[in-house]
Amino acid sequence: MKNENGDENNNQQTDSQRFVPRTILTVTNLGIRRSERWLFRDLNFELKSGEVIQVVGENGAGKTSLLRSLCGLLPYARGEAKWAEIDESECLPLFLGHLPAVKPELTVFENLKFHPIAGEFATESQIEAAIEEVQLGFYLDTQARYLSAGQVRRVGLARLLIAQTPCWILDEPFTSLDVDGCHWLEGKIDDFAKNGGCVLLTSHQSIHLPTPPKLLELSNAEQFTC
Numbered sequence: 001m002k003n004e005n006g007d008e009n010n011n012q013q014t015d016s017q018r019f020v021p022r023t024i025l026t027v028t029n030l031g032i033r034r035s036e037r038w039l040f041r042d043l044n045f046e047l048k049s050g051e052v053i054q055v056v057g058e059n060g061a062g063k064t065s066l067l068r069s070l071c072g073l074l075p076y077a078r079g080e081a082k083w084a085e086i087d088e089s090e091c092l093p094l095f096l097g098h099l100p101a102v103k104p105e106l107t108v109f110e111n112l113k114f115h116p117i118a119g120e121f122a123t124e125s126q127i128e129a130a131i132e133e134v135q136l137g138f139y140l141d142t143q144a145r146y147l148s149a150g151q152v153r154r155v156g157l158a159r160l161l162i163a164q165t166p167c168w169i170l171d172e173p174f175t176s177l178d179v180d181g182c183h184w185l186e187g188k189i190d191d192f193a194k195n196g197g198c199v200l201l202t203s204h205q206s207i208h209l210p211t212p213p214k215l216l217e218l219s220n221a222e223q224f225t226c
């Protein structure tokens, strides 16, 4: 895979690395079909600790379908997606979808507390700290229905701060974020990878990290009917 500059890239592998690298996800000959069409048939890649991979491609190329399949939300038609074994104290992976899955009738706090993956091991003070960090402290007990689109996105992203997982799967996580929010999220992704996390994400915008993400390209041109 190549980075945004077109160079071969072993990103996030530095001398100051503070973790033992391991392969978190191995994708082999993966194929996904929607209706009567293959989106892709032979996708192969690995996601390792410390890596950030950005899935890119035109609208309809299959980026969301890929992420949802890897998280078990959409069946794939062929091939294999194998996750590493993880510690009991971890869960795998944390998926934030294109829509942030924030329940409007729950408060900001409750949306974190009752999230089945992120909320499982988090204490109340960790949840409150996460809400402060995404600048929603004032809205802690406010029902999410009263938040703006960017604030709803921030509730979803706050889950990243409390989840005990080595892997984030993020579908268009920058959607609705203001400029400061985008910078903040880029910083969080960079920190997470530097500390041994791995991130697979889609974004139609360039992501500015000290080491550019690897690019995984999907193409409409490879789609065909069957």
Ligand SMILES: Nc1ncnc2c1ncn2[C@@H]1O[C@H](COP(=O)(O)OP(=O)(O)OP(=O)(O)O)[C@@H](O)[C@H]1O
Pocket (backbone or CB within 6 Å): 034, 035, 039, 057, 058, 059, 060, 061, 062, 063, 064, 065, 066
């Ligand atoms: N529920 C569905 N049933 C049938 N086909 C679907 C369904 N959802 C998506 N598709 C088709 O699958 C293809 C890939 O969609 P997907 O959402 O994965 O693309 P994407 O690369 O994420 O696009 P975008 O950049 O627009 O978000 C599209 O052609 C779409 O029409």
